[in-house]
Amino acid sequence: MSATLPLITIEKVTKRFPGVLALSDVSFEILPGELHAIVGENGAGKTTLMKILAGVITDCEGRLLLRGEPVRFTGTRDAEAHGIGIIHQELNLVDELSAAANIFLGREKHNWLGLLDDRAMERAAAQMFIELECNISPSQLVRELRVGDQQLVEIAKALSLETDILIMDEPTSALTESEVARLFRVMDRLRQRGVTILYISHKMDEVFRLADQITVLRDGKKVRTLRRAETTPREVTHLMVGREIEAVNLAAERKPTEVVLEVQNLSLPWTGHARGWRLQNVSFQLRRGEILGIAGLMGAGRTELLECLFGANLELPHGRVLLEGKEVRFRHPAEARRAGIALVTEDRKRLGLFAHMTVRENITMCTLDQAATGGLIRYRRERGLAEDVIKRLSVKTAGTEPSVTSLSGGNQQKAIIGRWLLTKPRVLLLDDPTRGVDVGAKAELYRLMDQLCRDGLGIIVTSSELPELLTVCDRILVLCEGRLTGEFSRKEATEQRIMEAATMRGG
Amino acid sequence: MSEPAIGTEPMGTESTGLPLQQTLRRLFRRTEFGLLLAIVVVIVLTALLDSGHNYWDHPAVSAINILRQTAFLGVFSLGAAVVIIAGGIDLSSGSVIAFSGSACAILLTLLAPEEMKESKNLSAGVITVAVLGTLVIGMLIGSFHAWLITVIGLPPFVATLATLVGLRSLGRVLVESVSKTVWRSAKTQIDISDPTFRSLTTHVWIPVAIFLVLAAAVWLLMSKTVIGRRLHAMGGNEQAARLSGINTDSLKWLAYCISAVLASVAGILYVSDTTTANPQNLGRGYELNAIAAAVVGGCSLQGGVGTITGTVLGVLFLRTVIDGVAKIIKTNAEIYEGLIVGGVVVVAVALTQLRLARTQNKRFLPGALGWVTILNLAILAGAGVMVMSPTTSMAPTVLGAVVAGAVFVLLIVARYAEDRREKIKA
Numbered sequence: 036m037s038a039t040l041p042l043i044t045i046e047k048v049t050k051r052f053p054g055v056l057a058l059s060d061v062s063f064e065i066l067p068g069e070l071h072a073i074v075g076e077n078g079a080g081k082t083t084l085m086k087i088l089a090g091v092i093t094d095c096e097g098r099l100l101l102r103g104e105p106v107r108f109t110g111t112r113d114a115e116a117h118g119i120g121i122i123h124q125e126l127n128l129v130d131e132l133s134a135a136a137n138i139f140l141g142r143e144k145h146n147w148l149g150l151l152d153d154r155a156m157e158r159a160a161a162q163m164f165i166e167l168e169c170n171i172s173p174s175q176l177v178r179e180l181r182v183g184d185q186q187l188v189e190i191a192k193a194l195s196l197e198t199d200i201l202i203m204d205e206p207t208s209a210l211t212e213s214e215v216a217r218l219f220r221v222m223d224r225l226r227q228r229g230v231t232i233l234y235i236s237h238k239m240d241e242v243f244r245l246a247d248q249i250t251v252l253r254d255g256k257k258v259r260t261l262r263r264a265e266t267t268p269r270e271v272t273h274l275m276v277g278r279e280i281e282a283v284n285l286a287a288e289r290k291p292t293e294v295v296l297e298v299q300n301l302s303l304p305w306t307g308h309a310r311g312w313r314l315q316n317v318s319f320q321l322r323r324g325e326i327l328g329i330a331g332l333m334g335a336g337r338t339e340l341l342e343c344l345f346g347a348n349l350e351l352p353h354g355r356v357l358l359e360g361k362e363v364r365f366r367h368p369a370e371a372r373r374a375g376i377a378l379v380t381e382d383r384k385r386l387g388l389f390a391h392m393t394v395r396e397n398i399t400m401c402t403l404d405q406a407a408t409g410g411l412i413r414y415r416r417e418r419g420l421a422e423d424v425i426k427r428l429s430v431k432t433a434g435t436e437p438s439v440t441s442l443s444g445g446n447q448q449k450a451i452i453g454r455w456l457l458t459k460p461r462v463l464l465l466d467d468p469t470r471g472v473d474v475g476a477k478a479e480l481y482r483l484m485d486q487l488c489r490d491g492l493g494i495i496v497t498s499s500e501l502p503e504l505l506t507v508c509d510r511i512l513v514l515c516e517g518r519l520t521g522e523f524s525r526k527e528a529t530e531q532r533i534m535e536a537a538t539m540r541g542g
Numbered sequence: 543m544s545e546p547a548i549g550t551e552p553m554g555t556e557s558t559g560l561p562l563q564q565t566l567r568r569l570f571r572r573t574e575f576g577l578l579l580a581i582v583v584v585i586v587l588t589a590l591l592d593s594g595h596n597y598w599d600h601p602a603v604s605a606i607n608i609l610r611q612t613a614f615l616g617v618f619s620l621g622a623a624v625v626i627i628a629g630g631i632d633l634s635s636g637s638v639i640a641f642s643g644s645a646c647a648i649l650l651t652l653l654a655p656e657e658m659k660e661s662k663n664l665s666a667g668v669i670t671v672a673v674l675g676t677l678v679i680g681m682l683i684g685s686f687h688a689w690l691i692t693v694i695g696l697p698p699f700v701a702t703l704a705t706l707v708g709l710r711s712l713g714r715v716l717v718e719s720v721s722k723t724v725w726r727s728a729k730t731q732i733d734i735s736d737p738t739f740r741s742l743t744t745h746v747w748i749p750v751a752i753f754l755v756l757a758a759a760v761w762l763l764m765s766k767t768v769i770g771r772r773l774h775a776m777g778g779n780e781q782a783a784r785l786s787g788i789n790t791d792s793l794k795w796l797a798y799c800i801s802a803v804l805a806s807v808a809g810i811l812y813v814s815d816t817t818t819a820n821p822q823n824l825g826r827g828y829e830l831n832a833i834a835a836a837v838v839g840g841c842s843l844q845g846g847v848g849t850i851t852g853t854v855l856g857v858l859f860l861r862t863v864i865d866g867v868a869k870i871i872k873t874n875a876e877i878y879e880g881l882i883v884g885g886v887v888v889v890a891v892a893l894t895q896l897r898l899a900r901t902q903n904k905r906f907l908p909g910a911l912g913w914v915t916i917l918n919l920a921i922l923a924g925a926g927v928m929v930m931s932p933t934t935s936m937a938p939t940v941l942g943a944v945v946a947g948a949v950f951v952l953l954i955v956a957r958y959a960e961d962r963r964e965k966i967k968a
C-alpha cells in the first residue's frame with residue numbers, strides 16, 4: 036500500500052476474556068508520524084487493543100511488530116522502554132498524592148542521596164502544565180482537582196515519558212470545549228516533533244478533525260481502515276454500528292401520564308472541596324411511562340443525582356423529593372427499594388455484580404424474602420423467580436446455576452435489571468446501562484427500556500453517549516458541574532445543543 | 543497444553559462428559575472432598591509411622607482425643623468462619639475465650655461466694671445463670687465490635703486487635719479485684735472444682751455434642767437462610783450488597799455477635815475442662831488457630847467464599863495433623879503445634895493457588911527472590927528432618943545437612959526448568 040515501513044504492525048491479534056471474545060483476529064498497520072484514529076462503539080474492543088499495545092494486557096494470541104521487529108511486552112514499563120506511552124480512559128491516579136508526584140509515579144526524580152527531589156519534580160510538572168496551557172498547581176493533591184484537571188494530569192503524565200508513540204484513549208471525555216481545543220494544540224505540537232499518535236474515540240467530529248487514517252472496530256473485529264480524505268463521517272458511523280441506527284422512533288407513540296417522581300431544589304454538599312456542592316438546586320419531574328435522560332460530562336454529577344434519589348449517598352442531600360406526591364427521604368437503599376425505586380449502578384463489576392455467585396443468586400438478591408418461609412430459602416421457588424426473569428428478559432445463559440461471570444456484559448446487565456424488576460419498582464434508575472455492552476445487546480436493552488416504560492414505569496437513564504440518549508429518551512436534562520444547565524424535549528434535542536449546555540461554565 | 547478458554551460459551555466446561563463423570567469431577571474439585579481425603583491420608587500415615595501403635599491398639603481412645611480437641615477448637619472456628627465469609631476478620635476470639643471464661647468464674651463467685659470459697663458444690667441454678675450471663679457478655683463484646691466497625695468506622699482488623707489486647711488485661715483486673723473482696727487476697731486465677739460445672743467436659747460426648755449442634759445451626763444459617771445468603775453477598779461485594787438494599791450494618795452486628803458468643807461458649811468449656819479460669823494464659827493465640835482452620839476449610843479472606851462443612855473438616859484436619867505429629871514425635875509434641883498450623887495453612891492455600899497458576903504458566907522461583915526462596919526452603923527442610931529424625935540412626939545434623947543439600951539442588955533444577963519453559967514460550 037505504502038512505501039514507508041509501518042511503525043506498528045498488528046497481526047491477527049485475538050483476546051478472550053471469560054465470557055467474551057474482546058478481539059478477534061485483528062490486523063492492521065500504523066505508519067510512522069501519522070495520527071491513526073481507532074473508532075468503534077463501546078465494547079468494540081478499542082480499549083482492549085490499546086491495552087495490549089501499551090503492555091497493560093500481556094497475554095493475547097497473534098503478533099505485534101514494532102518497526103518490523105516482533106515484540107511481546109512484559110508490562111507497561113517494557114512498552115515504555117520501547118517508546119509507547121498511554122493515556123488511559125479511566126483515571127489511574129493516586130488521589131492522596133500531589134499532581135507532580137502522580138506525573139512522576141514510578142520514575143521519581145531523586146537527588147544524589149537517593150531521597151525524593153520534590154522541588155525538581157514540581158518544576159518539571161509546572162513546565163508541563165504550561166505546555167498544556169492549564170493552571171494546575173503541581174503541589175496540589177489530585178483528590179482536590181476537578182475531574183477535567185485530573186484528566187489533564189493523566190495527559191501530562193503520559194507526555195512526560197516523551198515516547199515517540201502515544202496512545203490516547205478517549206482523552207476528552209471529561210474536558211470542556213476550551214480544554215479540548217488546548218489539548219488539540221498540544222497534539223499538533225507533538226506531531227510536528229514526529230510523535231505517532233493512536234487516538235481512540237467515538238466522537239466523529241474529533242476524529243475527522245485530527246486523523247490521517249481511521250480504523251473501525253466492531254464487536255472485536257476490524258471492519259476497515261480508511262484514509263480520512265476518502266471517507267465521510269456518515270460512512271464511518273455506518274461501519275461502526277454495522278447498520279443504520281435502528282429504532283430511531285422508539286419513543287414515538289409513548290404517552291407519559293401522571294407525575295411519579297418530583298425533585299425540588301435538590302443539593303448535595305461536597306465537604307472539603309472548593310466547589311462545595313456535588314449537586315446544586317436540581318429540580319425536575321418524572322412521569323409514568325416516560326424515559327428521562329440525563330446528559331453531562333464525566334464528573335458532572337449524573338451518578339450522584341441517581342444515588343441521591345436512591346438514598347445511597349453517605350451525606351444527606353438537601354431539598355425535597357416527592358414520590359407519587361408524598362415526600363420521601365431515604366437514608367438507606369433498603370428504604371428506597373421498599374418505596375419502589377430501583378437503581379442499576381454504573382460500575383457493574385464494582386457496585387452491581389456478585390461475581391462469586393450464580394446467575395440465580397444474583398437475580399434474587401433483592402427479593403429473596405419472596406422465596407423464603409420463616410427465613411429459610413425455598414430453592415424451587417427461588418429458582419422459579421430466576422427462571423421467570425431469564426425468560427422475560429431473554430437472558431442468554433445455560434440455566435440458573437452457572438456463575439454470573441460466565442455471562443457476557445449485556446446479559447449480566449439484563450440479570451441485574453431483572454433483579455430490580457422483581458422488586459416491582461415504580462421508578463427505575465439506570466446509570467449508564469449500556470457501558471461495556473456490545474452493540475447487539477445494546478439494541479435489546481433499548482427495546483427492553485421501551486417496553487418497561489410502556490408498562491407504566493418511570494425511567495431515568497444516564498449515558499456517556501449522546502446518540503444513545505437521543506435514541507431512547509422522551510426528554511433530556513443536562514448537568515454541568517452539579518447544576519441543571521439545560522432541558523430539551525425529544526424534538527428540540529440535538530448533540531450540538533446538549534454539548535453546549537454540558538460545557539456551560541461559571542454563573 | 544492450553545486449557546479450553548473459560549466461559550467463551552456460557553455453558554463453561556462442565557457440560558462435557560456423562561452425568562456421573564460430571565458429578566465426580568465436581569465432587570473432586572470441592573475443598574471438602576480434598577480435606578476428607580487428606581484427613582484419611584494423615585490418619586493412615588500416623589497409624590503406619592507411629593512406633594507406639596496408638597491407632598492400632600487404642601483406636602477408641604485416640605478417636606475420642608481427636609474429637610474432643612476438634613470440638614473445643616471447632617466451636618469458635620465456626621465463628622471465625624462466619625466473620626470471614628461476611629468479609630471481616632475477628633482477631634479477638636482468643637481473648638474473648640479468656641475473658642468470658644474468667645467472667646463465668648467471676649459470676650459463679652459472685653452468685654455463690656461461700657461455696658466457691660470453701661470449694662463446696664454449686665447449685666444447678668447458679669451454674670445456669672452464670673453460663674447464660676457469660677453468653678450475654680459474649681453478645682455484648684460482639685456488639686461492641688460491630689459498633690466500632692460500623693459506627694466509628696474502624697477496620698475490623700484494628701477493632702478486634704484492640705479487644706484482643708484489651709480484654710485479656712481487663713479480665714485479669716476483674717479477677718484480681720473480685721478475688722480481693724471474696725478471698726481477701728488478690729489472685730490471678732479462680733479455681734472451680736464443682737463437679738456439676740466440670741461435668742460439662744468430663745464426658746467427652748458433651749463438648750462434641752455441643753459442637754455438632756452449634757455447627758448444624760451455623761450451617762443452617764449460612765447455607766439455607768436469607769440471612770446466610772446476604773452474609774455471603776456482603777462478604778463478596780459489600781458495596782453491591784448495600785446498593786441492593788441489604789442492611790450491611792446489622793449483618794455485621796450479627797456476624798461479630800455470633801463469633802463472640804461462640805468464643806464465649808468455648809471459654810466456658812475450657813474453664814470447665816481445666817477447672818481454672820486464668821485470664822492471663824487461657825486461649826492465648828487461639829484466634830489464629832480458628833482463622834487457620836477456616837482458611838484451610840476453604841474460606842477466602844477476601845470474603846464471600848467458604849462453607850461451614852469445609853470449616854468443620856478444616857478443624858478436624860488440623861487436629862488430626864497435630865495429633866499425628868504428636869503420636870510420631872511423642873515427647874514435647876506441643877512445641878510443634880504452631881509450626882504445624884503454619885505449615886498446613888500455607889500448603890492448603892498454596893495448593894489452590896497452584897491449581898489456578900498451572901494454567902497461567904506462572905513462575906514460582908522468579909529472579910532474586912527465587913534464589914532466596916530456594917535457600918529458605920532448603921534450610922527449612924534440613925532443619926525439619928534434623929529435629930524429627932530418630933537419634934538412633936545417622937547423626938541428625940548430618941542427615942539434616944544432606945536433606946538440605948538435596949532440596950537445594952532439586953529446587954535449582956526446578957528453577958532452570960522454569961527458565962527454559964519461559965524461553966520456549968517466547
